[in-house]
Amino acid sequence: xxxxxxxxxxxxxxxxxxxxxxxxxxxxxxxxxxxxxxxxxxxxxxxxxxxxxxxxxxxxxxxxxxxxxxxxxxxxxxxxxxxxxxxxxxxxxxxxxxxxxxxxxxxxxxxxxxxxxxxxxxxxxxxxxxxxxxxxxxxxxxxxxxxxxxxxxxxxxxxxxxxxxxxxxxxxxxxxxxxxxxxxxxxxxxxxxxxxxxxxxxxxxxxxxxxxxxxxxxxxxxxxxxxxxxxxxxxxxxxxxxxxxxxxxxxxxxxxxxxxxxxxxxxxxxxxxxxxxxx
Numbered sequence: 105x106x107x108x109x110x111x112x113x114x115x116x117x118x119x120x121x122x123x124x125x126x127x128x129x130x131x132x133x134x135x136x137x138x139x140x141x142x143x144x145x146x147x148x149x150x151x152x153x154x155x156x157x158x159x160x161x162x163x164x165x166x167x168x169x170x171x172x173x174x175x176x177x178x179x180x181x182x183x184x185x186x187x188x189x190x191x192x193x194x195x196x197x198x199x200x201x202x203x204x205x206x207x208x209x210x211x212x213x214x215x216x217x218x219x220x221x222x223x224x225x226x227x228x229x230x231x232x233x234x235x236x237x238x239x240x241x242x243x244x245x246x247x248x249x250x251x252x253x254x255x256x257x258x259x260x261x262x263x264x265x266x267x268x269x270x271x272x273x274x275x276x277x278x279x280x281x282x283x284x285x286x287x288x289x290x291x292x293x294x295x296x297x298x299x300x301x302x303x304x305x306x307x308x309x310x311x312x313x314x315x316x317x318x319x320x321x322x323x324x325x326x327x328x329x330x331x332x333x334x335x336x337x338x339x340x341x342x343x344x345x346x347x348x349x350x351x352x353x354x355x356x357x358x359x360x361x362x363x364x365x366x367x368x369x370x371x372x373x374x375x376x377x378x379x380x381x382x383x
Contacts (some may be wrong), residue, residue, distance in 0.1 A: 105184045107191045111239055113373070114153075114192050118154065118241040124150040127242035127269075129233060132156040132193075133173040133287035134182040137277035141246040142186035144328055145276060148244050155192045157199065162176040162205070162228030168371075171262040173290050199235060207231045210257050210264070213351055217253050217364055218375065221341050222309050229254055229263050237267050244270040248277075250284050252364055252377045256351060276376075278304070284376045296370040303367055303376040306343070310363055314380045319356050322346045324363075332367060341366035341373065348379060 108114045118125060126149035128141045145152045158180055163169035176193065183191055208323045213219075214226040227299050237245070247255050255273045262271055277285045282304035285295075292300055306328040313327045317319075325343060332338050345354050348362040359381025 105133050105180070105188055105191065106268060106307040107180065107193055109193050109195065109198065111194060114190075114194075114239050115241075117153075117190060118239065121151045122241055123243055125240060126152050126240045126342070127236065127240050127245040128152065128154045128188075129236055129245065129247070130154060130156055131158045131172065131287065132342065133290065134177055134179045134275075135285045135287065136347050137248055137250065139186040140277050141274050142183060142188050143271070145244070145258060146187035148246075148272070149242075151190070151241065153192055153240050154188045154190045154195075155240070155282070157192075157194055158313060159199075159228055159232040161200070161231055162225050164222055164224055164324050168223070168280050168288075168291075171291070173287055192236075192274070196284045205380055208261065210261050210276045213260055214257055215252075217342060217344060217351065218366060219253070221273045226254070226257050230257060231259055234261065234267075237269055242269055243365075246274055248273045248275075249273045250276045250286070250375065252348075255349060256349075276378075282308075284374075286374060288334075288372050288374060290368060296337050296372065299337045300367075300369045300372075300374055302332045302335045302338050302369075303365060303374055306365065307363055307376060311378065311380055314357060319358070321357055323353055324357060328363070328365070332365075335369075337360060339368040341368060345380075352359045 126145035128145050130138050158172050208230045209227045209231050219226050259271050309331050310324045310328040312325055328343055332340055342366040345357055346362045361380045364377040
């Protein structure tokens with residue numbers, strides 16, 4: 105495995121292997137969820153590239169850009185074990201050189217959920233992913249479903265801008281106690297880590313009510329909210345039942361309904377989601 109930090113060098117590698125690359129975009133501080141994407145990428149292409157870049161344009165004012173966890177040496181070990189051929193780890197100055205002023209924005213689908221809570225976030229996401237697609241030229245790119253809205257936004261961008269890349273969404277990987285794996289979990293103290301289980305437990309409560317025959321969104325939401333409200337360190341950002349294709353709100357749920365939520369546990373904002381009809 106090699107590490108490339110230059111756009112020009114990454115483009116040269118991509119030209120030599122055009123049509124043979126699977127890309128796994130990450131912000132580093134890798135965990136088993138990232139590794140699962142890389143292992144799947146190994147099955148889908150001759151060469152696997154994992155980008156590691158804490159993208160400043162997707163962080164808003166007073167968000168955790170400076171404190172976002174970083175450990176490139178550890179990331180190298182995890183990526184190598186998962187079968188990655190190249191880590192692309194550019195600096196911010198390499199990706200956004202002096203005078204940079206071009207951004208890509210997907211409308212409507214970014215206006216709610218995380219987009220409402222984090223203005224400008226998805227403009228940063230789509231811009232950096234579009235740049236990665238142009239630099240790496242992958243035939244396939246893999247993203248985790250934990251960031252369900254992000255995955256939907258990337259798919260819309262790919263359709264609208266005719267990117268010649270297949271987008272693959274991969275299942276959420278969870279800790280043994282149900283907490284969705286996230287690089288930000290490392291910022292939780294032990295008590296916050298315990299209280300963070302309210303995200304997965306709130307999903308379980310809503311799904312139990314759904315399996316019991318409840319279809320109205322209002323009582324399903326109340327069942328989930330009761331779990332979050334019981335934790336003193338947990339502050340709700342949103343808890344929504346949405347159409348998984350359009351992300352539009354619903355009054356009545358079915359087996360394809362997406363339950364998506366964001367909760368602040370202490371200083372850390374965590375997200376999770378599930379499809380009501382899935383185990």
